[in-house]
Amino acid sequence: xxxxxxxxxxxxxxxxxxxxxxxxxxxxxxxxxxxxxxxxxxxxxxxxxxxxxxxxxxxxxxxxxxxxxxxxxxxxxxxxxxxxxxxxxxxxxxxxxxxxxxxxxxxxxxxxxxxxxxxxxxxxxxxxxxxxxxxxxxxxxxxxxxxxxxxxxxxxxxxxxxxxxxxxxxxxxxxxxxxxxxxxxxxxxxxxxxxxxxxxxxxxxxxxxxxxxxxxxxxxxxxxxxxxxxxxxxxxxxxxxxxxxxxxxxxxxxxxxxxxxxxxxxxxxxxxxx
Amino acid sequence: xxxxxxxxxxxxxxxxxxxxxxxxxxxxxxxxxxxxxxxxxxxxxxxxxxxxxxxxxxxxxxxxxxxxxxxxxxxxxxxxxxxxxxxxxxxxxxxxxxxxxxxxxxxxxxxxxxxxxxxxxxxxxxxxxxxxxxxxxxxxxxxxxxxxxxxxxxxxxxxxxxxxxxxxxxxxxxxxxxxxxxxxxxxxxxxxxxxxxxxxxxxxxxxxxxxxxxxxxxxxxxxxxxxxxxxxxxxxxxxxxxxxxxxxxxxxxxxxxxxxxxxxxxxxxxxxxx
Numbered sequence: 001x002x003x004x005x006x007x008x009x010x011x012x013x014x015x016x017x018x019x020x021x022x023x024x025x026x027x028x029x030x031x032x033x034x035x036x037x038x039x040x041x042x043x044x045x046x047x048x049x050x051x052x053x054x055x056x057x058x059x060x061x062x063x064x065x066x067x068x069x070x071x072x073x074x075x076x077x078x079x080x081x082x083x084x085x086x087x088x089x090x091x092x093x094x095x096x097x098x099x100x101x102x103x104x105x106x107x108x109x110x111x112x113x114x115x116x117x118x119x120x121x122x123x124x125x126x127x128x129x130x131x132x133x134x135x136x137x138x139x140x141x142x143x144x145x146x147x148x149x150x151x152x153x154x155x156x157x158x159x160x161x162x163x164x165x166x167x168x169x170x171x172x173x174x175x176x177x178x179x180x181x182x183x184x185x186x187x188x189x190x191x192x193x194x195x196x197x198x199x200x201x202x203x204x205x206x207x208x209x210x211x212x213x214x215x216x217x218x219x220x221x222x223x224x225x226x227x228x229x230x231x232x233x234x235x236x237x238x239x240x241x242x243x244x245x246x247x248x249x250x251x252x253x254x255x256x257x258x259x260x261x262x263x264x265x266x267x268x269x270x271x272x273x274x
Numbered sequence: 275x276x277x278x279x280x281x282x283x284x285x286x287x288x289x290x291x292x293x294x295x296x297x298x299x300x301x302x303x304x305x306x307x308x309x310x311x312x313x314x315x316x317x318x319x320x321x322x323x324x325x326x327x328x329x330x331x332x333x334x335x336x337x338x339x340x341x342x343x344x345x346x347x348x349x350x351x352x353x354x355x356x357x358x359x360x361x362x363x364x365x366x367x368x369x370x371x372x373x374x375x376x377x378x379x380x381x382x383x384x385x386x387x388x389x390x391x392x393x394x395x396x397x398x399x400x401x402x403x404x405x406x407x408x409x410x411x412x413x414x415x416x417x418x419x420x421x422x423x424x425x426x427x428x429x430x431x432x433x434x435x436x437x438x439x440x441x442x443x444x445x446x447x448x449x450x451x452x453x454x455x456x457x458x459x460x461x462x463x464x465x466x467x468x469x470x471x472x473x474x475x476x477x478x479x480x481x482x483x484x485x486x487x488x489x490x491x492x493x494x495x496x497x498x499x500x501x502x503x504x505x506x507x508x509x510x511x512x513x514x515x516x517x518x519x520x521x522x523x524x525x526x527x528x529x530x531x532x533x534x535x536x537x538x539x540x541x542x543x544x545x546x547x548x
């Protein structure tokens with residue numbers, strides 16, 4: 001059956017980390033064999049090319065786990081549990097996992113998806129915005145009020161590399177966070193005509209990758225990844241830090257994971273030893 | 275065409291406020307008339323029966339607006355804006371809007387859906403949990419680990435009537451909130467076998483009705499109404515109040531509304547006058 005699969009790349013292609021392909025089965029010569037309606041998604045994590053064998057095995061396992069169906073569990077992470085489990089998990093992640101972020105920040109990759117960059121952050125069309133007009137060809141003026149803006153999804157990446165996740169956020173990050181909120185919204189309104197009241201701007205905890213980033217999603221888009229146990233409104237984050245610059249050093253945070261995720265193993269290990 | 279519609283009630287029937295019906299078109303005698311695949315949902319808000327004409331008109335309009343497709347907008351509600359707009363909106367809602375809540379709390383209605391009640395709160399099977407086994411007939415022992423628990427959705431209603439929404443939450447509510455979190459989870463685990471790590475427990479702001487209530491939803495269920503700009507984890511609420519008993523008197527809160535909602539009109543009016 002494998003030789004009957006025909007792969008085609010699925011738009012939009014994400015130049016940095018992933019190649020997305022959809023595979024279709026070629027019609028069988030034997031009418032009775034069936035199976036012509038099988039379709040498979042192929043994910044090709046390009047970031048693994050530069051990694052050594054150990055890192056590659058680790059990152060590949062993470063990709064497979066993330067794409068598999070697994071039971072979700074949500075625990076409450078105290079600052080102590082963060083230090084005992086989560087921080088160790090983060091330290092175990094090979095640096096290659098965020099190679100694609102550095103390639104975007106250096107403008108080596110995904111320039112065609114670039115919406116804005118300055119000394120604080122860079123704003124890109126997120127690869128989850130699959131209905132976006134072709135980034136390579138189109139005149140950007142046609143993006144404004146394009147019918148696909150109802151699916152708007154953009155990604156903001158901070159420039160500094162030492163800000164891993166919401167847990168690290170402190171008063172010193174306030175100027176950066178305010179810039180990502182205000183400038184990010186302004187750029188999106190300017191390019192797409194979607195204004196601040198029509199989108200949610202949020203941060204995942206735990207994040208999918210440990211380089212601080214922000215999600216910009218139209219309220220009209222299909223809700224994905226914005227459930228309250230994992231998504232934190234950037235406006236709430238800024239308010240929390242304005243009240244207490246060390247809020248995220250002291251706060252408990254919900255931690256939703258798949259029960260086969262490596263993070264959950266670190267968590268269980270810490271809970272057992274406690 | 276109207277006379278060809280055949281209504282049947284859609285399980286589960288919510289005895290208190292709503293009758294849910296699905297209407298199907300009877301096959302037409304003329305083959306060319308088409309339209310046989312039209313299906314209509316009929317919502318019969320029983321709470322309006324006891325209301326006077328003005329209240330009925332107001333509540334009916336709210337039901338129609340809520341069931342219509344409309345653009346969503348999300349604004350940031352300061353405490354000042356709450357006082358100027360939201361509080362006035364709440365005061366304008368006829369008392370009949372929560373008559374169904376009082377009927378449930380007095381055990382006059384929905385006893386078959388009752389999971390727990392004490393002096394603090396009552397826990398019910400939410401009408402959004404449509405795959406739940408028939409509440410009237412089934413032996414409750416069969417509910418435990420039933421295949422439908424992946425869709426688990428329960429509703430906790432506090433007993434006191436003076437606690438309208440998250441905006442009212444103060445230190446004095448902490449014992450109630452802790453009971454709704456801990457006891458609510460324990461009852462659900464006992465009856466359905468779904469444990470604390472497998473569900474999100476959250477509160478809507480703005481709520482759909484102004485009598486404080488809590489949502490209990492399995493993480494495995496289809497995500498609905500839990501996006502971060504409207505859903506607040508009960509654990510976060512408790513932590514916020516433990517840090518500052520007046521947190522919700524001082525905090526800014528996101529306010530997502532339909533642009534035809536009455537609340538949005540109050541908000542726009544206040545913004546114009548400011």
